[in-house]
Each structure stands twice: as structure tokens, then as C-alpha cells.
Amino acid sequence: MKFTLSWLKEHLETTASLDEICAGLTRCGLEVEGVENPAAKLSAFRIARVLTAAPHPQADKLQVLTVDAGDGPLQVVCGAPNARAGLLGVFGMPGATVPANGMVLKVASIRGVESNGMMCSTRELELGDDHDGIIELPADAPVGSNYAAWAGIDDPVIDVSVTPNRQDCMGVRGIARDLAAAGLGTLKPLTEAYRIDTLDVPRTGAGPAIRTDDPEGCPAFLGCTVSGVRNGPSHPWMQAKLRAIGQKPISALVDITNFIMFDLGRPLHVYDVAKLSGPLVARKARAGEQVQALNGKTYTVDPTMTVIADDHAVHDIGGIMGGMESGCSDTTTDVLIECAYFDPASIARTGQKLMLTSDARTRFERGVDPGFLDDGLAIATHLVRALCGGTASEISRAGTPPVAAKTVAYRPARTLGLAGVEVDEAAQAAILTRLGFTVTTGDVWQIGVPSWRRDIDGEADIVEEVVRIHGYAHVPSTPLPRAPGVARPTATPQQLLERRTRRAMAARGLNEAVTWSFLPPATAALFGGSDWTLENPISADLATMRPSLLAGLAAAAKRNADRGATSVRLFELGRRYLTGGEHLTAALLLAGEKRGRDWATGAATGFDAYDAKAEALAALAAAGAPVDRLMVLPPVDGWYHPGRSGRLGLGPKAILASFGELHPRVAAELDLKGSVAVAELFLDAIPQPKSPKRSRGAFTPPALQAVKRDFAFLVAADTPADALLRAVRGADKTAITDVRLFDRFTGAGVPEGQISMALTVTLQPGAASFTDAEIDAISASVIAAAGKAVGATLRG
Numbered sequence: 009m010k011f012t013l014s015w016l017k018e019h020l021e022t023t024a025s026l027d028e029i030c031a032g033l034t035r036c037g038l039e040v041e042g043v044e045n046p047a048a049k050l051s052a053f054r055i056a057r058v059l060t061a062a063p064h065p066q067a068d069k070l071q072v073l074t075v076d077a078g079d080g081p082l083q084v085v086c087g088a089p090n091a092r093a094g095l096l097g098v099f100g101m102p103g104a105t106v107p108a109n110g111m112v113l114k115v116a117s118i119r120g121v122e123s124n125g126m127m128c129s130t131r132e133l134e135l136g137d138d139h140d141g142i143i144e145l146p147a148d149a150p151v152g153s154n155y156a157a158w159a160g161i162d163d164p165v166i167d168v169s170v171t172p173n174r175q176d177c178m179g180v181r182g183i184a185r186d187l188a189a190a191g192l193g194t195l196k197p198l199t200e201a202y203r204i205d206t207l208d209v210p211r212t213g214a215g216p217a218i219r220t221d222d223p224e225g226c227p228a229f230l231g232c233t234v235s236g237v238r239n240g241p242s243h244p245w246m247q248a249k250l251r252a253i254g255q256k257p258i259s260a261l262v263d264i265t266n267f268i269m270f271d272l273g274r275p276l277h278v279y280d281v282a283k284l285s286g287p288l289v290a291r292k293a294r295a296g297e298q299v300q301a302l303n304g305k306t307y308t309v310d311p312t313m314t315v316i317a318d319d320h321a322v323h324d325i326g327g328i329m330g331g332m333e334s335g336c337s338d339t340t341t342d343v344l345i346e347c348a349y350f351d352p353a354s355i356a357r358t359g360q361k362l363m364l365t366s367d368a369r370t371r372f373e374r375g376v377d378p379g380f381l382d383d384g385l386a387i388a389t390h391l392v393r394a395l396c397g398g399t400a401s402e403i404s405r406a407g408t409p410p411v412a413a414k415t416v417a418y419r420p421a422r423t424l425g426l427a428g429v430e431v432d433e434a435a436q437a438a439i440l441t442r443l444g445f446t447v448t449t450g451d452v453w454q455i456g457v458p459s460w461r462r463d464i465d466g467e468a469d470i471v472e473e474v475v476r477i478h479g480y481a482h483v484p485s486t487p488l489p490r491a492p493g494v495a496r497p498t499a500t501p502q503q504l505l506e507r508r509t510r511r512a513m514a515a516r517g518l519n520e521a522v523t524w525s526f527l528p529p530a531t532a533a534l535f536g537g538s539d540w541t542l543e544n545p546i547s548a549d550l551a552t553m554r555p556s557l558l559a560g561l562a563a564a565a566k567r568n569a570d571r572g573a574t575s576v577r578l579f580e581l582g583r584r585y586l587t588g589g590e591h592l593t594a595a596l597l598l599a600g601e602k603r604g605r606d607w608a609t610g611a612a613t614g615f616d617a618y619d620a621k622a623e624a625l626a627a628l629a630a631a632g633a634p635v636d637r638l639m640v641l642p643p644v645d646g647w648y649h650p651g652r653s654g655r656l657g658l659g660p661k662a663i664l665a666s667f668g669e670l671h672p673r674v675a676a677e678l679d680l681k682g683s684v685a686v687a688e689l690f691l692d693a694i695p696q697p698k699s700p701k702r703s704r705g706a707f708t709p710p711a712l713q714a715v716k717r718d719f720a721f722l723v724a725a726d727t728p729a730d731a732l733l734r735a736v737r738g739a740d741k742t743a744i745t746d747v748r749l750f751d752r753f754t755g756a757g758v759p760e761g762q763i764s765m766a767l768t769v770t771l772q773p774g775a776a777s778f779t780d781a782e783i784d785a786i787s788a789s790v791i792a793a794a795g796k797a798v799g800a801t802l803r804g
Contacts, residue, residue, distance in 0.1 A: 009170050010253035011180045011270070012163045019184035019201050022193025026164055029192060036186045037476050038177060039169040046165065046252065047156035049107045050133060054078060055149045055158060056099030058127075061092050066119040075099055075127065078152020085123035090141035097142045098133065098155045100126040107134045135161075135251070165252050173463040175374035179273025182460070189442035189477050198383065207386045209393070215404030216344050217287035225314030226290035226326055228349040228409035230381050232389060233281060235342045237261070237398040246395075261336045261343060264391045266367075273460075274347070274376060274384040275368035277316075277324060278392075281342035283334040286319030290326060290348065290406070297322050301329045301364070313358045314350060327355045327372040328364055345392065347385040349378045349409050356544075363548060378409040379459030414457040418470045426468060427475040429483045439477045440470070502592065505631055505691060506581055509594050512630030516623060518579040518596055523560025525583065526550035531559050534674050535647050539587045553585035557595035558647070558670070558686050562678045565599045569681070575600040579627075581691075594631075594689040596623050599680060617652040620667040620685035624656060633664055633694045636737075640730040647674045648686075658695075665689045712773045714745070717787060720766040721800035722758065732765055735797030739789040743778075746770040757803075764803050 013026060024032070030040045056077035064070035064085060071091050073084045077099045084099075100106065102125050104113045109132075115124050130136035130143055149158060156162055168183065176182040181201070188195040199206060211232070220229040241247070242263035250257050250266060257263050265276045279288065293309035299322040300306045307325065309315055316324035323334040327350035336343060356373040359365060382403070389400050424430045437447045446456030457464045464470070475483070499507070514520060528549045532538035538552035545551040554560065557580050565576045579596040598615035605612045629635045643653040645666060653668020667687035675684050723732060729749050737747045751766035758764050771778060771786060778786075794800035 009178060009183070010165055010167045011183070012165050012249065012252045014163045015180055015249055015252075015271075016166070016184055016187075019181045019196055020187055020193045021196055022187070024187075024192045029187065030166065032187050032190050032192045033166070033168055033183070035476070035479055035481070036190050037171065037174070038183060038186065040166060041169050042167045044165050044167075045162065046134075047162035049105070050156040050161060051154065052104035053098050053100050053128065053133065053155045055145060055151055055153050055155050056097060056127070057151050058091060058093055058095045058097065064119060064121060066121070070119065072121055073127065075125070076151060077101065077125075082124040083122055084125055084127060085118040085121055086127050086142065088127065088129070088142040090144065091127060095142075096145040096147065096149045096151070098128045098145070100128055106132050108132045136247075163252065172374060175371065175376065175462065176273065176460040178371045178374065179269070180271050182273055185442075185444065186477075189439055195442075198387070202387060202390065204390055207383055207390075209386055209389045209400050211400045211402050213399075213401045215402040216281075218346075218404050218406050219287060219289050220348075220407040221289055221291040222314050223407055225292065225351050225354040226348055227351065227407050228378065228381060229290045229406040230347045230385050230403055231288065231344055232385060232403045233342060233344050233401040234389060234392050234396075234398040235281075235401070237341060237343055237392060237396040239336055239338055239340045239396060243395055259336060259338070260395050261340065261392065264388060264395065268384065268388055268391070269367060269371065272380070272384060272387070273371055274380055275327070275371055276384065276388050277330050277346045278336055279323065279330075279334045279344040279346065280336050280340045281344050282340070284318045284320075284323070284344065288316060288318055288323075288344065288346070290314060290316055293322065299323070299325060300332045301325060302332060302335060303329065304332070307362050307364065309358075310361070313361070314354055316346065316348075325358065325362070325364070326350055328359055328362075328369040329366050343392065343398075345385060345388050347381050347388065349376065349381060360544070375462045377460035379411045381409055411459050414464070416455045416457060416464065416466060416470055418453040418455045418467050420453065422467055422471050423474055423478075426471045427483060428486065429475060429478070431474055431478050435478065436474050439474050443473060443477070445470075445473075501696060505694070505696075506592070509627055509631045509689070509691065510581055513579040513594065513596065513623070513627050516626055518577045518623070521561060521564045521578045521580045523557070523564060523580060523582075524550060525554055525585070527552050527554045527559050531678075534677055535559055536645065538585070540585050555584055555586060556647070556688065557582055557584065557593055558597065558688065559678075561595055561597040561686070562670075562675075562680060562684070565597055565684070566679055569600065573600065574604070575602070591690065592692045594627060594691055596620070596627070596687050596689075598623070598685040600682065614683045615685040616683060617649070617654070617668040617685060620669070620687040621654070621656075624665045624667045624687040624689060627689055628656070628664060628694070631689070631691060631694055632696065634658070638664065639734065640728060643668060647671050662693065662695075663690065664693050710772055712777055715771040715773070715778055715783065717769050717771065717783070718750075718766060719769060719787075719790060719794075720751070720764055720803040721794055722762045722764055722803050723798050723800045725754075725761055725763045727763070727765075727798050727800075729765060731798050732794060732800060733767070735793045735800075736767060736769060736790050739793035740786050743771050743773075743786050744769060744790075745772045765800075 030043060033040050054077045056075045059074040059076055059081060061071050061073050064072050070085055070087050073086050073091060074081045075084045100113050102114050113126050127142040129139045131139040170177045185195050187193060216231050216233050218229055218231045220226045239259050239261050242257055242260040246263050246267055247257040250263060255266055261278045265278055269275045292311050293313045293315045295311055298306055298308050314326035315322045316326050321333060323331045350372045352373050352375045355369055359369045385403060393400060420433045420436050440447050440455060444458035448454040455470055529552050532552045532555055535556040535558060538555050540553035542551055561578050561580055564578055568576050576599040581594045583590040584593045598619055601612040602615045603613045625635055637658055638656045641655040641657055643655060649669040649671050655663050656665040657663040665687060670684040670686050733747050733749060737744055748768045749765060750768055753764040769790060791802060
């Protein structure tokens with residue numbers, strides 16, 4: 009929500025400085041996201057007089073001007089058709105930066121003639137869209153003065169973040185009310201803010217024919233007509249306010265409704281009466297009906313949505329956006345001003361279905377003030393008559409706004425019990441009164457809730473109102489009691505598991521990522537599809553819960569690659585959401601160059617399935633998994649490359665991880681180039697010890713040197729190397745401490761259909777060195793175990 013300081017002061021009588029107001033806003037719960045003064049970017053631009061104007065000797069469309077900006081004559085080349093002697097305009101000195109394009113002005117030669125600066129148009133200063141000529145100022149504008157200060161542009165724009173429960177602060181007046189309650193001024197009456205004597209409007213003639221046939225979606229519908237209006241550009245003061253907050257002025261009638269929406273938080277709409285046929289009705293849409301909205305797009309509405317229509321067509325997506333067909337133009341002479349209350353839930357559902365956002369929707373789906381229909385319509389009518397002329401009709405009313413009185417029982421002592429701060433009862437009553445509540449004191453107070461505060465439901469809400477205005481800074485810091493002695497560990501086994509895994513993966517050079525738990529349905533389908541679909545997603549791209557963390561890592565990898573990262577190494581710890589619930593998972597992704605191009609290789613190398621396997625094993629070891637007992641099993645998930653992936657498990661039913669290269673089809677869908685190695689670690693499947701180890705055992709290195717023996721086995725070509733390694737490792741669990749595959753060979757000397765696998769077996773003696781007989785016996789057991797497990801024979 010944006011507004012200027014001067015705009016705020018139209019509702020708030022205050023002497024507070026900008027800094028005091030910003031601090032007060034934050035104290036009230038309206039976080040200030042930024043403050044920008046448009047005068048800052050115009051500080052180098054002065055008011056200047058054109059002394060002489062002569063044709064450029066080398067260009068027909070250029071003129072050579074002599075300009076005085078207070079420091080004496082300067083020569084300037086200008087192409088504006090309205091440049092002439094005697095004109096007062098805005099001059100940019102050399103060194104100034106043009107706001108519209110960021111160009112730094114300097115002394116330059118243009119077609120052989122020196123130019124010392126620039127005479128500016130409104131578009132170049134971002135003060136409007138006019139670029140047909142340079143700005144023309146009144147004859148009394150002071151030459152040499154700062155233009156921004158003279159024009160009154162020195163008006164800071166404040167941007168605040170409004171939480172969803174504070175719909176009353178979606179207008180400048182609501183923000184002013186909070187500041188007044190916080191003691192930073194006095195809230196002005198509406199009549200004073202709008203400089204009118206009364207909200208009553210002179211009215212003649214019957215009101216328009218309107219009705220609501222959808223009391224659930226549109227409980228109340230008010231309207232009046234103003235005849236004999238003259239539409240055109242709105243008054244400069246209104247255009248300046250809208251431009252300051254980033255809104256583009258359109259026409260007086262449209263600008264009036266936008267101004268009231270931002271000023272009072274009350275969206276309205278104006279229709280060109282000449283374009284309507286029959287009564288204007290709020291009703292449910294009919295299947296197949298379409299409306300071309302003011303954004304130029306055509307939307308198909310359905311019977312769950314509230315629309316505003318006449319006998320001919322739908323003219324408005326109720327509470328969200330008006331239609332082109334009945335919009336006002338320069339030829340409009342009679343208008344119908346609509347002021348309605350729409351059900352917040354209905355507006356939210358319609359906006360989500362149509363994927364259509366607007367400033368009106370933002371306010372209606374939070375809940376506008378149902379008690380501000382008549383006054384909102386009256387103010388709009390005042391502004392239309394003041395800026396466009398015309399005669400107003402009587403007000404037509406259809407339906408009943410939901411303004412039932414709400415009273416909350418309240419005990420002032422609850423501020424201490426719920427918020428930890430004691431506030432004087434008189435101060436509490438004053439705060440609530442300034443916020444618009446009515447207070448009836450007694451043993452239990454009765455607090456009347458104003459119609460604009462639909463977020464107030466109970467006593468705790470009243471406590472919040474009192475404490476936030478009183479100031480959270482007054483809440484004392486009270487430490488929790490601490491038992492004597494050494495504090496007991498508070499981390500759960502799962503938290504410790506996550507810490508170990510996270511530290512291990514980061515220590516191996518992987519960068520941690522945190523990605524969304526939500527995915528587009530099409531992306532989730534690449535990873536087996538989501539078991540959970542949100543009924544009320546933030547957007548269509550966040551509509552399903554992720555079945556795998558790899559989708560988020562893939563998106564992060566693409567963003568990094570698009571920004572020039574040649575090697576991407578990411579990991580994430582989070583939850584997958586499957587039919588059985590949430591599952592703690594770690595995932596990693598390796599993409600791009602594993603090793604850059606150098607003089608030895610001449611080419612860069614990429615990541616492969618073995619890299620993903622190595623990272624997965626290291627992480628599993630840190631997590632406490634028995635990695636020496638893990639089996640490598642075939643892949644089953646379709647997002648892995650079928651020939652370059654596998655699973656790690658304690659058996660077919662105890663899978664701890666999957667690893668491998670991402671399937672080329674999936675990588676292409678995710679727009680990832682080259683091979684991408686990934687792994688998923690199912691941390692909740694890791695068996696945990698029944699009792700945690702209290703201490704690490706003493707380091708006892710072996711006293712005797714290890715013995716290594718090499719074996720070359722012939723096995724069937726489709727034999728997994730892991731099966732052979734496991735068999736050899738189990739031949740003598742006491743003596744054999746390590747088994748590694750160092751060669752895989754096919755060719756001369758190897759029979760057809762077989763493959764040679766060469767292993768290094770490490771034997772570690774205990775109390776005494778191995779004898780030759782003992783080594784021969786162990787070797788024989790290795791050969792026997794290999795033959796029994798996979799049919800291996802020693803290669804001759």
C-alpha cells in the first residue's frame with residue numbers, strides 16, 4: 009500500500025516528521041517497506057529561460073538555444089518543436105541523470121555544435137507521458153530555482169506492508185486512523201478531508217434500475233446516476249496523487265473511482281449509461297458467458313461467479329474488474345456509479361479460478377467496510393460533480409449490507425495475562441475509542457466493534473489492539489526459569505540426524521538450497537505425480553505438494569546456469585509428500601562441469617552416476633546408515649536414466665537412497681543441458697540405534713601392516729560388481745577389511761559372454777602377522793565365496 013506524506017496529512021492533523029511517522033507505522037504493525045522521494049532524482053534540474061532560439065546550421069529539425077538557468081547563458085541544442093525565445097522550462101545541467109532512461113548529461117557535440125545540457129519533457133522526467141515538446145512553465149516561475157521544490161514534487165512516497173487481517177488499512181484513511189490512535193495526530197472528519205460542508209448531495213429524479221439476484225455473492229448493491237457530465241483528463245492534483253503511487257491516470261471518471269479506492273479503501277465502478285440496456289443486476293454468471301475486461305482480456309465466467317449484467321451482456325466481474333463494453337470515454341455524458349458489497353470468499357474463489365488480480369479484488373477479498381456504502385457513494389458523487397459537472401439522481405438500493413452489530417466482552421486485566429504488559433484502564437479505553445470502538449465500562453467491558461474491523465472476534469483481539477497501539481516496546485522481557493546445573497540436550501534424534509547430514513553434505517562442497525514445497529502439476533508429473541493437490545493454492549504454479557525434492561533443485565540449477573554458473577552442486581533437506589504422509593528426505597544435484605578444461609585433458613568433464621553415488625554414500629555414512637552392508641539394486645523410478653542409476657538398500661524392502669543420472673527426457677522438460685547427476689536419501693528409512701552412543705571409542709590403529717592381494721575373476725557379463733564385492737567381503741569378516749574393484753576388462757583372453765573383474769583385497773592381521781598358510785587359506789575362501797555367490801572363476 010503506497011501513499012504520499014501530503015496525502016496522509018489530508019486525513020491526519022499532525023506535526024510529526026517523516027521519520028516519526030515511519031516509526032509509528034511500524035509500531036502499529038504496518039511495516040514500512042520503503043520510502044522514496046521523487047524529488048531526489050530531480051535535484052539537478054532547474055527552472056530555465058530560453059533567451060534565444062536559432063536554427064541548427066547542420067539539421068533542419070534542431071535548434072540552437074541560449075538558456076539561462078541562473079548561472080548565465082549556456083548553449084543547448086534542442087529538437088523540441090515548441091522551443092522558442094522567452095519560454096520557461098526545465099533544464100538538466102551537465103552531470104544530471106535523466107530519470108526516464110538513466111542517461112547522464114554531459115557537454116557534447118551535436119552535428120558539430122556544442123550542447124551544454126538538455127531542456128526536458130514530462131516523459132523524460134517521469135512526470136507524465138507527453139513527449140511532443142519540452143515542459144512549458146508559467147511566466148512567474150523563478151529562474152534558477154530547483155524545479156522539484158517549486159513544483160511541489162518534494163513529497164515522500166511511503167510503502168507499507170499490510171497484513172491480510174488489516175483490511176481497514178488498505179486505504180489512506182485507515183492508516184491515518186491507526187496513527188491518530190498511536191498519538192501521532194488527530195483524525196480529520198471526512199468532510200474536512202474532502203473540503204466539503206456535508207456528505208449530502210443535491211439530488212433530483214429517480215435513481216437507476218438496479219437489483220441483486222445473488223444475495224450471497226453480492227448482499228448489497230447501491231447506485232445513482234449523474235447526468236450531464238464532461239469526461240476528460242482528471243484534475244492535476246488527482247493525477248499527481250495517482251502517479252506518485254504508480255497508477256496511470258486514465259480519465260476523470262475512472263481516476264475518481266481509483267482515488268477513492270486508495271484513499272478510503274472503497275472500490276467503486278462507473279458505467280456509461282448510454283451503453284447499458286435495461287436494469288443493472290448483480291447475479292450469478294450463466295455457463296459460457298464471457299466478458300472483455302478492462303485489461304483487454306476476455307474471460308469465460310461460470311455459475312459460481314458473481315457478475316454485474318444488464319439485459320444484453322455481462323459488464324463486470326463483480327468486485328474484481330469492469331468490462332470494456334460499458335466503460336466510460338470522452339463522449340460519456342451520463343454515468344451510473346455503482347457501490348456494492350461483495351462476499352470476500354466468493355471474490356477470492358473467482359479471482360483464483362480466472363487467475364485475475366486487481367486492486368479491487370485485493371480489497372474485496374479481505375473484506376471492505378459494509379457500513380461505508382452510502383458515504384462512499386456520496387463522496388464519489390461529490391467528486392464527479394466537482395470535476396465533471398452534472399446532476400445527481402436519488403440513490404437506488406438493492407439488498408442489505410451485513411452490518412449487524414458485534415460486541416465483545418472484555419476484561420482490561422487480560423492485557424497482563426495475554427500480553428505480559430499492564431496498561432491503565434483509562435488509557436485502554438482511550439486507545440479503543442480512537443480506533444473507532446465503542447467502550448462500555450463495568451466489571452466486564454462491552455466493546456462495540458466498528459464495521460470496518462471484521463478481523464475482531466474475541467477478547468484476545470481487543471488485547472492485541474490495545475498492546476500494539478500502547479507499544480510492543482513496553483512489553484518487558486522476562487527470562488524463562490532455568491534449572492540449576494548443566495542443561496539437558498533438547499535436540500531430538502531426528503534433528504541430530506538432519507544436522508549431521510547437512511554438515512556432511514556442505515563439507516563436501518555442496519551448496520544448500522531451500523525450495524518451495526509446492527510444484528506445478530506438470531512438473532510433479534515428471535516425478536511420479538503428486539498425491540496431494542491444494543484446494544486453495546497461492547497460484548496455479550504452486551498447486552500440488554512435491555513428491556520429490558529434485559524438482560526444486562532442478563529449477564534452482566537452471567536459474568544458476570542461466571546466470572553463468574558453470575558448475576552447480578546443490579543439496580536440500582526437506583519433506584516429500586506422499587500418500588502415507590510427510591517423509592524426511594535429503595536430495596542432491598550435480599550439473600555442469602565436474603572439472604574444467606585444462607592442459608592435461610583438453611576438455612571439461614561432467615558429472616555421472618558414480619559421482620551421485622559417492623555423495624549419497626558419504627551423506628548416508630554421516631547420517632549413521634550401515635553403508636558397509638548396503639546393496640546396489642536396480643532403479644525403479646522413471647525419472648532416473650534406466651542404465652545409469654541404482655538404489656542403495658539393506659535389501660529390496662529397505663531402500664535408503666536412489667542415485668544416478670536424471671532421465672534425458674526429464675532433463676529436457678526441465679530445460680537442463682548436459683548430464684545431470686542426482687540422488688535422493690530417504691532419511692526416515694535409516695535404522696536408528698536403540699540407544700545413542702554416549703562417547704566415541706579410543707583411536708586404536710593396527711599395530712601390524714596390512715597385506716594386499718589382487719584377484720582377477722571371470723564372471724557373467726551381466727553380473728553386478730556389487731554382488732561380487734559383497735561375496736568377497738563376506739569370505740572372512742575378521743581378516744578382510746576392504747575390497748575394491750580396480751579393473752573391468754573384456755577382450756582378448758576373456759570368453760564371449762563373460763567379463764573380467766579385478767579386485768584388491770586388504771587383509772589386516774591382528775596379534776601376529778599372517779603366515780603364508782593363513783594367507784593361502786584366506787585366498788581360498790575368497791575364491792570359494794566368489795564362485796558360490798556369482799559363479800566366478802579365477803582368470804588364468
